[in-house]
Amino acid sequence: MLRNTILAATGAAMTAFAAHAEPVEITWWHAMGGQLGETVNEIAKGFNESQDAYQITPVYKGGYEDTLTATIAAFRAGEQPNVVQVFDAGAATIIGAKGAVVPAEDLIQEAGVAFDANDYIDGVRYFYADSDGKMIGMPFNSSTPILYYNVEALEAAGVEPPKTWEEFEAIAPQIKEAGYTPLAQSHLPWIFTENFMSRHNIPFATNANGFEGVAGTEILPETAAIEAHFDKLAAWNEAGLFGFYGAAWGANQTPFENGEVAMWLGSSGSFGGLRNAVDFPFSATYLPYWEGVTESPTNTFIGGAALFAMAGHPEEENTATAEFFKYLSSPDVQLMWHQQTGYVPITKAAYEKAQEIGYYDEVPQAEVGIQQLSLPGGAWSKGYRMGFYVQIRDVMNREYAQVINGEKSAAEAFEVIKAEGNKLLDRFAKTMN
Amino acid sequence: MKKAQFNSRWMPYALLMPQMAIIGIFFLWPAAEAIRSSFYLEDPFFGTGTFVGFENYSNVLTDPNYRRSAVFTAAFTLTVVFVSLGLGLLFAVSADRVLRGQQTYKTLLMWVYAIAPPVAGLIGVMLFDQHIGPLTDAAAAIGWNLQIGVDYWDTAVAITVVSAWKQIPYNFIFFLSALQSIPSSVKEAAAIDCRSETRRFWTVTFPLLAPMTFFLMILNTTYALFETFGTVDLMVQDQPGNSPVTLVYKVYRDGFRGNDLGGSAAQSVILMVLVLVLTIAQFRLIERRVHYS
Structure with missing residues (x-):
């Protein structure tokens, strides 16, 4: 008994010693x-x-x-x-x-x-x-995606940063007249799809946005609001109210840093880098929403x-x-x-x-992201869980570029995204056996 | 005459072993593995999954986006091969004719080849950059709103130009050495028979360059199909979006970025078959017209 205790004690001491x-x-x-x-x-x-x-x-x-x-x-x-x-x-x-x-x-x-x-x-x-x-x-x-704006540009145009896309439509021509491209963004699938759905509390996929299982999950069951949004984007691009510089993140951020673009939708995590890169005062606000779609916008994820x-x-x-x-x-x-x-x-x-x-x-700008995340949530604003999602984002980027370039309508593009997206989800489900 | 013989009949096989082992481990085994996984949809972590038969193949072959990539790859490969071979030959013939300062010309034309493909891609990205690229500015001066990453055709042009540019010095070196190995007696005899330099080139010099041209054509095709991967990856800045990409880039994108191992393996097998067919066709059709001596 004693021997065991001694052994155990030695062992413990050794372990402690070894750990140290x-x-x-x-x-x-x-x-x-x-x-x-x-x-x-x-x-x-x-x-x-x-x-x-x-x-x-x-x-x-x-x-x-x-x-x-x-x-x-x-x-x-x-x-x-x-x-x-x-x-x-x-x-x-x-x-x-x-x-x-x-x-x-x-x-x-x-x-x-x-x-x-x-x-x-x-x-x-x-x-x-x-x-x-x-x-x-x-x-x-x-x-989380937030709206950054060049304070001088908005002052020059004599406008306030928009809370809704309806407000943006109203002020964009004035910003353009002040010599700026009013808006750019850096990630269409993230900002204008995933978070568009979250902000308006619209289902992004069946099975509770994919959280409840992979089998049978279908992407974008309701596309009316987002189709209208992308048709608007194409129209704004045509009218010079929206700048599109491709699918790469940096290519869209650079014109904002250069002072060509007045407002840029980027990540709250871009703040540290922006602060070092720009020499004009800038601030940030929430991701705008369509008042016509919802009057009580929810949080982004x-x-x-x-x-x-x-x-x-x-x-x-x-x-x-x-x-x-x-x-x-x-x-x-x-x-x-x-x-x-x-x-x-x-x-x-x-x-x-x-x-x-x-x-x-x-630095009040640093709080915008977390405030937006803390906004009241809805059933569809908790996130999403979908497989082969990198490829689904690739499909979105491809189709969105064609919509914005005026090569096809948003309705046609979403038909393709849904078809290819669901096929990818279906294939992903088969990898899970 | 005494024949050199091995003492043991196993000796030749033993000597062959290292080479066969390398071929087996690095070519045959991965190829077999690719064929096997092209029939499955697998979980990337555990390699477990569902046997799906030819579904991965039918899925790829019916995908309009895959067809779009295939069409681009074919057009891209043809353009890169002809442009880089043509310009390489043109520069080689010009440098061969220069008497004074030949070394300088040669070095200037060759040093691009010392640039690694990703660096060439990076230089290409900068030259064609939407915001700071000098070539974009030059295009704007003639009224062409060149935007890589936004417009499909603009990006296609940029990728092709950078890929062809990268390969010109390689072709130049080989053509120059081939030109210099043509005996001067042949050239002099031709000069006596025919005054037209152009005609002499096409009837005497070019046929003598044919073996080299054939060799370069195969190498350039392989280059355009496979080795331009780094250039494409950099030009599209990791986001293919609506930009044209080559089939190899798609294999990488789906397999390594998207973790779709089965789909990516099926694409690899299709590429393997394509290269096989292409090589056989090149040897069967073109080599017949090439005379080596």
């Missing part, structure tokens, strides 16, 4: 390049310095798609990282692969770390959750990416991952991330902290 001498190492694959990558490294460094039991190593794996592809290849070879950053359009792929990831909520609870899903901001917590609301991914860089804990790792590494998630969600880290990048804080505590220190008095 050699921290549990985990890896984190991410897709944050440039300045964002620096901030990611700073977070990892902060975590490593905050304790000595765990050590996280961030690895930049290229863009979002590259990171997901690298993760899949690594998973099949049994060499997957502990934590991987997966973007919104890839969520269905990684969540759908049952057993590839450990749900963030389970991971944290099994590690004995306190967790309450209600700590997270509403617009954020549902997007990477399953249909029961259990968080599978840990939201990380969360953003988040874009960006979440962190997923990959399955197939020893328990101690999973505990390390859980501790890291906890550290990442702490108000101080969230606040730092929010301030340096412009991505929204994901917890209510971090948001309150930013308010407390008066951050939004200083």
Whole structure:
């Protein structure tokens, strides 16, 4: 008995010693390049310095798609990282692969770390959750589309930033007369499709926007409002009230930074970069809505990416991952991330902290994204979950360009998007057996 | 005469093994794997999925967008091959004729080849950029509102120009060496028989260049079909949208970006068959007219 106790004690001491001498190492694959990558490294460094039991190593794996592809290849070879950053359009792929990831909520609870899903901001917590609301991914860089405007341009035109598209139609000719292209945007599928549906609380797909299962999910069951919107866009483009510079993000942001475009729809996460790039005063407001469609517009949902804990790792590494998630969600880290990048804080505590220190008095633009995410929600504004969604976005980009260039009507384009989209969803369902 | 012989009858096979192993591991096995997965719709993480027979193939072949890519790829390949071969030959003939400063001309014409394809793509992107591109400005001066990434045809022109430009020096080097290996006695004899330089070129010089032209044609076709991938990827800035893309880019897009392994594998197999048919056709039809000696 005594011997056993001594043995156990020695064992425990050894473990403690080992833990002290050699921290549990985990890896984190991410897709944050440039300045964002620096901030990611700073977070990892902060975590490593905050304790000595765990050590996280961030690895930049290229863009979002590259990171997901690298993760899949690594998973099949049994060499997957502990934590991987997966973007919104890839969520269905990684969540759908049952057993590839450990749900963030389970991971944290099994590690004995306190967790309450209600700590997270509403617009954020549902997007990477399953249909029961259990968080599978840990939201990380969360953003939402907002309207940026060049203050001088709107003053020159003598107009106020529009709340609705009806208002935009009324003021756009004046902005054009002041010598600016009134409007541009950087991501038609994200801003003018996914969030268009969310803002107007219109179903984006059957099966609760795809959350309730892959089989039989059909995209865009109601297209009347969005068809009208795209017909308007084509008309505005024709009349010089809307600038379209292709499907690439940067090509559409540049004319706003150059002062050619007066208003630009981009990501709330673009704020940090814009602040460094432009030399004119700019501000931001909510994504406009059609008053003719709804009088009570709902929240938008988040874009960006979440962190997923990959399955197939020893328990101690999973505990390390859980501790890291906890550290990442702490108000101080969230606040730092929010301030340096412009991505929204994901917890209510971090948001309150930013308010407390008066951050939004200083830069009110930084609050627009989170306010918009916190707007009252509706049945269809929680997000979407669709497979082969990267290809569906490709189809949308192709068709939308043809609508805006005047090559086909919105009605024709949406026929194609629905047909090709549903075919892709159907094919995706077959990969899930 | 004494024949060199191996002591063991297995020796030749043993010596062949390394090469066969490389072919097996890097060509045959992946090809077989591509054929296998083209009959499935798989979950990318676990490789489990549904056997769907020829559905991936019928799906690709009935897709109007795939046909659009195929038509573009064919037109693109033909244009790139003819433009880069034509200009490469023109420059080689010109450089061959220059007596003074020949080295400088040659170096100037060749150094583009030292540029890696992605860098060439990047230079192309900058030249054709909507906001700062000098070529876009030049086009605007003649009233052409060139917008890559927005207009299908503008993007097609830009991708073709950059891809052809990249390949000209390669063809130039080979044509120049072929021209210089034509014996001067042949040229002198031709000069005595015929005064017209153009005629001499087409009746004497060009037929002598035929083996080289044939070789370059095959290499340029492969280049246009497969190696322009980096250029296309950069020109469309990762968002194909309404822009024209080559079939190889589509394989990559669907397979590696969209994780549609089955659909992408079916496209790869179609490309494999296409290249096979093309190579056989080139050897059967054209090589007959080429005389090597």
